[in-house]
Amino acid sequence: MAHDRSPVPHRSCSARSRSAQLGGGRRCLARNRYHVLRAALVVLLAAGLTGVGLAPGALRAASAEEFVPVSADGTFTVTGHGYGHGIGMSQYGALGAAKQGLSAGQILAFYYPGTVQQNVGNPQIRVHLTAYDGTGITVGTPPGQQQMTVTDVASGKSATGPATMYKVTVDPSALHVWYLNPSTKSWQPFPLGGSADTTGPVTFATGAGVRIYSGDGSSRQYRGTMRITRIGSQTIAAVNDVDLQSYLYGVVPREMPDWWGSSAPAALQAQAIAARSYVLAVANPSATWDICDTAACQVYGGQQLITAQGAVTNLEGSYSRAAVDATSGIALFYNGAPAFTQFSASNGGQVAPGSKPYLVAKPDPYDTADVDPNVTWTVKLSASSLQSAYPQVGTLQGIDVVSRDGYGDFGGRITSLQLVGTGGTVSVGTYLGLKSNYWTAQGGPSPQPVILNRGTAVGNFEAATAAGPGLIAVQGWSFNKANTSVADYVDVYVDGVGAGRLVANQVRPDVAQAFNGAGPYHGFSAVVASTGGPHRVCVYGIDGVTNPQLGCRSVTLPAGNPRGNFETLADVGTGVQLSGWALDPDVAASIAVHAYVDRTIAAVATADQPRPDVAAVFPGYGPAHGFSLVLPALQGTHSYCVYGINVGIGTTNPQLGCRTITLNRNPRGAMTIAGYQHGTVTVAGWVVDPDTQGPITVHVYIDGRWAGQATANLDGATDAANQFPGYGTQHAFSASLPLSAGPHQICVYGINVGQGNQNPLLGCALMTGDGNPIGHLDNVAQVNGVWTAQGWALDPDVTTPIPVDIYVDQQKVARVMTGSPRPDVAVYYAGWGSATGFQAPLTLAGGTHKICAYAVNQPAGNVSTALGCVTIRL
Numbered sequence: 112m113a114h115d116r117s118p119v120p121h122r123s124c125s126a127r128s129r130s131a132q133l134g135g136g137r138r139c140l141a142r143n144r145y146h147v148l149r150a151a152l153v154v155l156l157a158a159g160l161t162g163v164g165l166a167p168g169a170l171r172a173a174s175a176e177e178f179v180p181v182s183a184d185g186t187f188t189v190t191g192h193g194y195g196h197g198i199g200m201s202q203y204g205a206l207g208a209a210k211q212g213l214s215a216g217q218i219l220a221f222y223y224p225g226t227v228q229q230n231v232g233n234p235q236i237r238v239h240l241t242a243y244d245g246t247g248i249t250v251g252t253p254p255g256q257q258q259m260t261v262t263d264v265a266s267g268k269s270a271t272g273p274a275t276m277y278k279v280t281v282d283p284s285a286l287h288v289w290y291l292n293p294s295t296k297s298w299q300p301f302p303l304g305g306s307a308d309t310t311g312p313v314t315f316a317t318g319a320g321v322r323i324y325s326g327d328g329s330s331r332q333y334r335g336t337m338r339i340t341r342i343g344s345q346t347i348a349a350v351n352d353v354d355l356q357s358y359l360y361g362v363v364p365r366e367m368p369d370w371w372g373s374s375a376p377a378a379l380q381a382q383a384i385a386a387r388s389y390v391l392a393v394a395n396p397s398a399t400w401d402i403c404d405t406a407a408c409q410v411y412g413g414q415q416l417i418t419a420q421g422a423v424t425n426l427e428g429s430y431s432r433a434a435v436d437a438t439s440g441i442a443l444f445y446n447g448a449p450a451f452t453q454f455s456a457s458n459g460g461q462v463a464p465g466s467k468p469y470l471v472a473k474p475d476p477y478d479t480a481d482v483d484p485n486v487t488w489t490v491k492l493s494a495s496s497l498q499s500a501y502p503q504v505g506t507l508q509g510i511d512v513v514s515r516d517g518y519g520d521f522g523g524r525i526t527s528l529q530l531v532g533t534g535g536t537v538s539v540g541t542y543l544g545l546k547s548n549y550w551t552a553q554g555g556p557s558p559q560p561v562i563l564n565r566g567t568a569v570g571n572f573e574a575a576t577a578a579g580p581g582l583i584a585v586q587g588w589s590f591n592k593a594n595t596s597v598a599d600y601v602d603v604y605v606d607g608v609g610a611g612r613l614v615a616n617q618v619r620p621d622v623a624q625a626f627n628g629a630g631p632y633h634g635f636s637a638v639v640a641s642t643g644g645p646h647r648v649c650v651y652g653i654d655g656v657t658n659p660q661l662g663c664r665s666v667t668l669p670a671g672n673p674r675g676n677f678e679t680l681a682d683v684g685t686g687v688q689l690s691g692w693a694l695d696p697d698v699a700a701s702i703a704v705h706a707y708v709d710r711t712i713a714a715v716a717t718a719d720q721p722r723p724d725v726a727a728v729f730p731g732y733g734p735a736h737g738f739s740l741v742l743p744a745l746q747g748t749h750s751y752c753v754y755g756i757n758v759g760i761g762t763t764n765p766q767l768g769c770r771t772i773t774l775n776r777n778p779r780g781a782m783t784i785a786g787y788q789h790g791t792v793t794v795a796g797w798v799v800d801p802d803t804q805g806p807i808t809v810h811v812y813i814d815g816r817w818a819g820q821a822t823a824n825l826d827g828a829t830d831a832a833n834q835f836p837g838y839g840t841q842h843a844f845s846a847s848l849p850l851s852a853g854p855h856q857i858c859v860y861g862i863n864v865g866q867g868n869q870n871p872l873l874g875c876a877l878m879t880g881d882g883n884p885i886g887h888l889d890n891v892a893q894v895n896g897v898w899t900a901q902g903w904a905l906d907p908d909v910t911t912p913i914p915v916d917i918y919v920d921q922q923k924v925a926r927v928m929t930g931s932p933r934p935d936v937a938v939y940y941a942g943w944g945s946a947t948g949f950q951a952p953l954t955l956a957g958g959t960h961k962i963c964a965y966a967v968n969q970p971a972g973n974v975s976t977a978l979g980c981v982t983i984r985l
Contacts (some may be wrong), residue, residue, distance in 0.1 A: 178531070180509040180555030187492045187510060191550030192459025192520060193478075194485040198470050199223060199453035200385055201462070202367050202378075203485075204478030209375035211477065218381040219443060221477075222462070225469045226443040226450045228384075233440065236358045236390055237338075238411055239400040240323065243349040249324040250337050250349075251276040256317040261288060261303060264312045264338070268304035276324070277301065279313055279339040281347045286311040286339065312340035314352070320414060323349055328419030331412070331426075334360070340399055350400050351413070355387060358411065359435045362386045364428035365410035366454075372430020379434035382454075388442040391449035445469055457485050459549045461519030472518040485546060492543065492552070497530060500544075505534025510552055521551040567592045568599055568652025570615070570633070572662030575648040578638045579731040580669050580699040581759075588622045589615040589652045589661060590633040598632060600653035601661065603639050605646050610639040612653070643670025643697030643759040669696040673755030675704075675718070675736075677768030680751055684801055684835055686741040687774070689751060692725045693718040693767055694736040697759025701735050704767070706742060707752045716740045718755075744801065746866040748773040776801050778861030780823070781830065782809075782874040785845060789976055790883040790907050792850040794859055797828035797843045798873060799835050802865025809844050809873065812858045819939050821846035823861075849940055851907035852882025882908045884966030886915075888979035891953070891962050900951040902978055903933045904966035905943045914967040915978070917951045919960055926967075927951045959984045 179187060193201075200222035208218045216228065252259050252274040259277060262269040276291040278298065285308040290301040300307030315321050316336040323337060324330045335353030342348045363369075367382045386409055393408070394401035404411035416424040443450040451467050457478055464472040480486040494507040513527035525541040525548045541548035570589025578584035583605065591599045598616035602609060619634035649663040675693030695702045701719035705712055720737035729736075742751075752769040780798030787793070800807045806824035810817065825843035832840045848857075858875040886904030893899070906913045917925040931948030940947070953962065963980040 177512040178509050179512070179552045181494045181507055182554040185494045187494070187552040187554040188489065189492050189545060189550050189552045190487065190489045191545060191547055192457075192461070192487055193455075193547040193549050194457040194459075195455030195547060196453070197455055197458035197461065197463035197524065197547065197549060198465040199455070199462070200381065201456070201458040201475055201478040202382065202454060203457045203483035204475050205367075205378040205381045206371055206375050207477035207479055207482040209371075209377035209381075210482065213377060213477075215377045215380035215384060215438065218377060218477075219384060222454075223385075223443055223445075223450055223452060223469045224471060226445045226452075228441050229444045230440040231355075231387070231391060231442045231449075233354050233356050234391075235335075236353055236355050236394070236402065237400040238351040238353065238358060239403045240333075240349040240351055241403050241405055242325070243323060244342065244346060246345055246347070247278060247280040248339050248347055248349050249276055249278045250315050250339075251322040251324065251330065252317050253320050253322055253332055256319055258317070259290075259321075260316045261301060262314045262316070263303045263309045264314060265310045266304060270301070270303050272301060277315060279311075279347060281341060281345055283344045285309060286313060286341065286347065288313055310341075311347075312338050312350075314338045322417070330417045332415040332417065333413040334358075342399065348399070351404075351411075355390070356435060356439060358390070359383055359386055360427045360432055361411045361413045362409055363431040363435055364426065365412045367431075369428025369431045372428070372434060376430065376434060376437075379431055380438050383431075383434045383438045384441050384443060385452040385454050387438070388444075388450050388452040389454075391442055392451045457483050457547075459486065459519070459547065461523075461549070463524055463549075464516060464518065472516070474519070488546060490545065492545070497543065498532070501530055501537050501539060503534055504530045504532035504537045507532045509554070511536070512552075519549065521549070524549045567657065568601075568654035568659055568661075570599075570601065570650075570652050570661045572648075572650035572664060575664035575666045577666055577668050580695075581640060581642060581697060582638050582699070583610075583641050583646065583648060583666055583668065584636070584638050585613075585648060585650065585664075586634075586636045587615075587650060587661060588619050588634045589650075590622070590626070590629050591652075591654050593654075595626075595629045595633075601635055602651045602653055602658075603637075604649045604651070605639065605641050607647075610641065610648075611637070613637050641668060643668045643695075670760040671696045672761035672763055672765050673702060673757055673767075674765075675753075675755050675767045677751075677753040677770065680770035680772050682744065682772065682774055682801075683741060684837055685744070685804060687744045687751065687772060688739060688741050689753060689770075690737070690739040691753060691767060692722050692737045693753075693755040694725065694729060694732055695755070695758050695761065697761065699732045702758055703756040704738050705754045705756060705764070706740060707754070708742065708745070709749055710752075713742050714740055744774050744776055744866055746774060746776040746868050774801075774866075776865060777863055777867035777869055777871050778807060778873075779834070779871070780809075780842075780861055780873045782859040782876070784857070784876045784878055787850070787878060787880070790849055790851075790881060790885045791847050792857065792878050792880065793845060793847045794857060794876070795843070795845040796859065796873060797831045798823045798861040799828075799831045799838055799842050800861065800864050800867065801835070802867065804838050806842060807864055808862040809846070810860045810862060810870070811846055811848060812860070813848065813850065813855050815856075815858075816942065818857075818942055819846055819848050847939070849885050849905060849907040849943070850878060850880030850882075852880055854879045880907060882906070882968070883974055884913060884968055884976040886947070886964075886966050886976065886978045888962075888964040888981060891981045891983055894950070894952075898953045898955050898983075900949075900953060900962055900964060900981070902949055902964055903936050903947045904929050904949060904964075904976075904978060905936075905940060905947045906966065906969045909969050910943050912946060913969045915949045915951070916965045916967060916975070917953070918963045918965070919953065919955070921961075921963075924953065925951045955983075955985055957985045 205218050259272045275293050278289040280287045288301045288307045289298045292299050320334045321337040322330045322332045333351045334357040338350040372379045390402050402408045412426040462473050498507050508531050511529040511531050515523040517523045528541045530537045572587040574586045576584045589599045589601050598614050601613050603611050613635045615633050615635040617634035618631050620631045623631040645667045650661045651658050673695045676691045678691040681688050693704050706714040718738040719735045721734045722737035723734045725736045726734040750771050753767045754764045756764050778800040782796035785793040785795035811819045821844045823842050823844040826841045828840045828843040831842040859873045860870045862870050884906040888902040891900050912929040929949045930946045932945050933948035934945045936947045937945040961982045964978040966976045
């Protein structure tokens with residue numbers, strides 16, 4: 112089936128089951144599913160439920176028939192899920208999983224459990240290009256190639272021809288090879304060992320791929336070589352012989368949108384591995400080819416598409432190539448053989464069962480509406496269209512769903528379908544031209560399916576028992592006197608409200624013995640959802656006529672207010688962690704907890720973390736009842752309380768406990784004098800603010816006056832890592848500041864962020880400065896055509912401009928004053944402002960010169976500081 116939908120997810124089902132063609136097809140890439148009413152809804156003894164009140168997908172349906180009559184307007188309203196057969200990997204599901212952070216390996220392990228990865232290298236693959244089957248096939252050389260090598264495979268004879276187009280035609284006697292003579296522009300026989308006729312096959316190769324032409328003049332370019340082989344007395348086929356890696360370059364972007372790789376590369380990587388595994392699984396060495404290029408196998412587009420006018424479209428996406436390269440050689444194996452890795456566009460939230468042990472049915476949490484536009488769909492299906500497709504049915508009266516697979520919504524995917532009309536009953540494919548066979552229909556005057564097995568239902572509702580929190584187990588038997596060979600339906604009501612429709616098809620040999628000829632397959636046993644407390648449960652046999660009551664039973668489920676414990680309150684650095692457990696006896700599901708700080712609500716969480724110790728004390732409730740949440744840490748002393756939120760019959764939201772904690776959220780750290788040289792003192796240390804794992808700022812004061820700042824983002828702060836586990840070592844700081852002559856006190860403060868209430872002193876130290884200038888000769892460069900010495904200088908003893916002497920080749924040539932703006936210097940030496948730069952114009956002759964600068968000491972100190980030298984050659 113050609114893929115003409117766009118954008119891709121455009122298709123049916125790659126690596127798909129051939130049998131999925133029935134009634135409209137195999138589709139890949141799309142899906143959704145009903146929201147689950149109750150995840151705890153389960154089946155006992157493989158019973159099936161369908162209908163209002165059920166948790167869709169939780170209970171398995173069986174084979175009781177559903178008849179949907181045509182509505183008055185001649186249509187059916189069809190609601191369905193997914194796009195394609197749903198077996199194996201869902202491509203939209205792979206996208207969803209990748210967006211949730213799963214790797215390609217994890218995605219494949221979910222969809223193909225039990226398979227293992229193996230390296231298969233890069234073998235040759237033979238691909239049947241199905242669109243070119245016919246009596247003649249034309250190929251050609253790609254641009255830039257100078258010749259074509261043509262080989263008669265049968266005789267082994269080979270010949271090299273010019274860069275042009277070649278054609279193979281067929282008749283019952285032979286294949287005939289032609290080429291378009293570049294000089295005469297006419298077709299002429301191309302001799303292979305003296306003759307242009309051969310039994311074939313014939314291969315064409317250039318070393319850089321081969322083009323193959325369509326009747327409209329367009330062409331496709333394929334990697335590898337092209338083989339033309341006979342498949343009938345007057346029919347030939349094109350087979351692309353290509354290495355597996357190059358083949359996948361043309362498959363992955365056809366099966367999955369290339370642009371998905373920009374945000375979810377793991378999805379494309381999973382697709383590459385699945386496609387590689389699939390072709391190895393279906394390849395037959397004794398056949399003429401290994402695989403076809405359409406949706407019946409997996410879609411393969413080749414390298415380029417070229418219009419008749421010469422416009423070129425690259426068919427190999429960059430993200431897809433990257434995915435193929437990243438997974439080079441990797442395939443999935445099961446029991447030593449390549450895995451049959453079927454996949455489809457969307458499974459509608461429910462993986463369908465396949466033919467292999469690793470193609471298992473299960474809910475799919477990754478194929479969801481936020482990534483899949485086909486998660487749930489609704490369409491109108493006209494009776495007239497079905498009558499046109501199946502005229503033998505006559506005037507259509509309704510759709511008869513004979514059986515489903517029992518997995519997911521509606522009782523699962525349809526496995527057997529009939530159309531009922533005035534002309535009789537016709538068995539048809541399960542798709543009816545829809546996106547999938549995972550659908551249900553409404554029509555006629557009743558929104559519920561009509562039961563076909565007309566007659567009187569008999570049976571017995573034997574037991575209703577508590578099966579766990581919020582769950583009622585029901586058991587009994589029922590059959591229809593009109594047709595004992597077909598399983599009957601029973602409806603379950605709890606307190607007068609429908610809770611589900613079961614199929615009575617379980618083995619009950621006692622029923623067969625008591626009712627001669629009834630057969631043993633009429634038992635029902637399942638679990639339905641309810642709430643805590645006392646309930647009245649009734650069951651009705653559904654015969655489409657009287658629907659008699661089979662009995663009622665009373666049952667009481669666990670109920671009451673939530674229970675739990677607020678166990679720990681701890682300072683975890685960036686916040687305060689509250690942990691404990693909570694459950695409500697009415698339900699096995701996790702419940703909500705509310706956290707309060709100083710009597711004000713601060714957070715809502717779900718107690719769903721694993722607590723096996725709680726599960727051991729409360730059998731039947733499972734372990735998912737722990738909570739652990741982190742709230743912002745607050746400076747000082749505060750009270751934290753946690754409440755369990757009631758569901759069901761309880762009367763209050765009980766307090767699970769309160770705890771008090773006192774926190775110091777101000778920065779903490781230390782400082783030291785790291786060195787002193789040429790009038791510059793260096794202070795160093797570390798600092799951490801508990802409210803952030805990022806760096807914070809420190810401020811430096813000299814003799815009580817602002818002197819500068821630094822960011823504590825240097826590595827090596829082991830004391831910080833020891834005192835604040837998890838914060839790392841990148842919290843060290845170092846700041847160099849000018850120090851005037853004489854004794855000074857140097858103090859460093861940590862600047863608070865978050866909840867703290869002060870900028871604490873990290874420490875002070877005494878240091879005596881020599882008062883000498885500091886600075887730097889940055890460069891000697893041409894400024895407006897004049898050689899100019901540039902730099903900065905300041906004297907710790909004064910905040911006014913100071914002199915700078917310039918020497919050229921050890922001769923003083925100029926004295927200039929600082930005063931040019933240097934805001935970069937002011938960042939580190941804030942007390943001296945930004946007017947610390949200097950510029951000295953120079954007159955230089957040709958040759959090599961050494962230019963040096965000296966800051967002249969003002970007014971104290973004993974030396975003029977060398978600011979550096981620069982050597983230039985003119």
